Amino acid sequence: MAAIETDVVIIGAGPIGLFAVFELGLLDLKCHLVDILDRAGGQCTELYPEKPIYDIPGIPIVTGQELTNRLMEQAAPFAPQFHFGEMAKTLEKLDDGRWKLSTDAGTEIIAHVVVVAAGAGSFVPKRPPLPGIETFENAGDGIGVHYAVRKMETFRGKNILIAGGGDSALDWVINLAPLAKSLTLVHHRDGFRAAAHSVNQMRELEKEGKVKFHIASVKALHGDAGKLSGVTLAGHDKTEWHHEADTFLPFFGLTIKLGPIAEFGINLHENLIPVDTARFESQTPGIFAIGDINTYTGKLKLILSGFHEAALMAQAAFHVCRPHEKLRFQYTTSSSSLQKKLGVS
Amino acid sequence: MKIIAIDRQGKEHELEGRDGWTVMESLRDGGLDIAAECGGACACATCHVYVNDGWFEKLPAPSEGEIDMLDMALAVEPNSRLSCQIIVGPETDGIKVTIAPE
The missing domain is CATH 3.50.50.60 (FAD/NAD(P)-binding domain)
Incomplete structure (x- = not known):
């Protein structure tokens, strides 16, 4: 099977990986996502699909499953490609500066940017x-x-x-x-x-x-x-x-183990990826980490923090993917070009 | 309020429990090896402990939800509990728990 080429490969299709699709999509960056589970949502759908979450800004009460459904809907205009039931196994830097991620199912994805949004790692059987x-x-x-x-x-x-x-x-x-x-x-x-x-x-x-x-x-x-x-x-x-x-x-049932990410050559601190808080990039350029998997001074493991991290990561990732283009920052409320991408105008 | 915890290597630790917090939080904050993946939502069974020395009987009975969740724990014994569901208070002062194998 020929390797897939895309802008960004995201490891983990939990809430933060899904919102990253949206933020990257607004900047015209296409995403492929790899997740060991057979569906989107990560811990939200695996651990507490029916339990209410009360701290998502603007949504007073939502279950893990509902939040996932809504994030899927929000990401849909950008046509993310999912590789479910596959574990991200190896990561290799190519001569042209891009990354090649291989899964245990033999899928190969070549991308300018890797986003690790893997939560605490892979869900594996107890x-x-x-x-x-x-x-x-x-x-x-x-x-x-x-x-x-x-x-x-x-x-x-x-x-x-x-x-x-x-x-x-x-x-x-x-x-x-x-x-x-x-x-x-x-x-x-x-x-x-x-x-x-x-x-x-x-x-x-x-x-x-x-x-x-x-x-x-x-x-x-x-x-x-x-x-x-x-x-x-x-x-x-x-x-x-x-x-x-x-x-x-x-x-x-399942438990969470960090898994092969530990072998990717990314600097880790107690199984977490240290990042800077302007770009949410790991100490390896081109590899970003957002959500529960990252660590920085003041880190809180909250979904809302992950959303913020995804937005800032997308800005930085744009410059890695499109080094010669200028990023035009726009608001979805006022930009007709963004609204066109979202399919609402 | 004291909590005596025995880790997976058999070593005994004396931890300070805070009134109204959970035993899981004391184990985690005390640096003991307990996954507690769901963060205390009674949704993962990875904070499984055995409650020792007669303390099991002294605790309020586990909820239906906790009993169900224990079906997902490994090596369950009659004195198994999920430590995120044990609330610390004066009545638990000195409680002794052993972290279950994983």
């Missing part, structure tokens, strides 16, 4: 604290430890153990039960965070003998050379027993 778990993570299709189900068919005929009590855990219990050799669900209590109808379906499958459910937790994994053979389960009364399993699917 890994249960079991000794040696990583040795079972790449055992192969359908066997060992998996944190997501890509192809259901690979799990056919396997002894599957699922842990967790949320929607993912219950959904996969219901979907994999028909094709598993055996399917066991373990959870620390006889109650579930998952939607009630999923829980009812699971209880039905349990009655029919198609699913086994234990109030228990996984204490150890057993197997040889990365091939899982079974686990030790422990009940509430601390009784332990062996359970045979080819496949272990832990579903405890």
